Amino acid sequence: MAMTYELGEIMAERQIEAVTADGARSQVTVRFGRPRPDELSTSGDWCCPHQIVGLGEEGVGASFGVDSLQALLLSVYKVRLKLGERAAAAAVRLDWLGQPDLGMEIVPRF
Template structure:
C-alpha cells in the first residue's frame, strides 16, 4: 500500500545498542504501535518503527492481518527479519536480541 501510517501510541519497545566499527555505541529503538483497523479496507494493521540504526531507514512500517491479533503477531515476526542483516546489534550486552525466531 502506498499510504503512510503513523506509529501512534506505543504498546511495546526495546532498546538495542549498535556498535560501529570505530567502537562508537548508538542506541537503536524498536517500537510497536497499537493495531488499528485499515481505513481503506476490512483488515487491521500494526505499525512499528526502528530508529537509530545507520543502515535502516527511519520510517513507520505497517503490517497487515485479518484481525488485530494477527497484525500484531506479524509485526513482531517482521522485526527480527528486518534486523537480520543489521550487524553490530546487541541487547543486554549479548548478540541474542531475544526477538524470537527469524532473526539474530
C-alpha cells in the first residue's frame, strides 16, 4: 500500500510550462511543503513533501533526510527526476525562463 502524504504549508512554488511539438503550452505547478519531522521515524529523520500539478499523477510525494535540509534537497532532486520522466511520457518539453534544468539545479561557480 502506497503512503499518502499531506503537502501542509507550502514553502516554495514554481510555475513552469509544458510545450508540445506544435508549440501548445500548458501550465505545470511544482510545490514543496515545509520540511517536518517524520512521524514514523524513531531516529529523528525529517520529511519534505512535494507535488507536481498539471503533468500526470498529482498526488503528494515526499523525500526523507536526516535533517530538514537534506529532506528538502532530496525532495527537489526527486521532483527533477519526476518532471523528466513525466515530460518524456507526455512527449512535451518543459520550460522555465529558458533554463534547461528548470532552475532547480544549482552548480556553484567559484
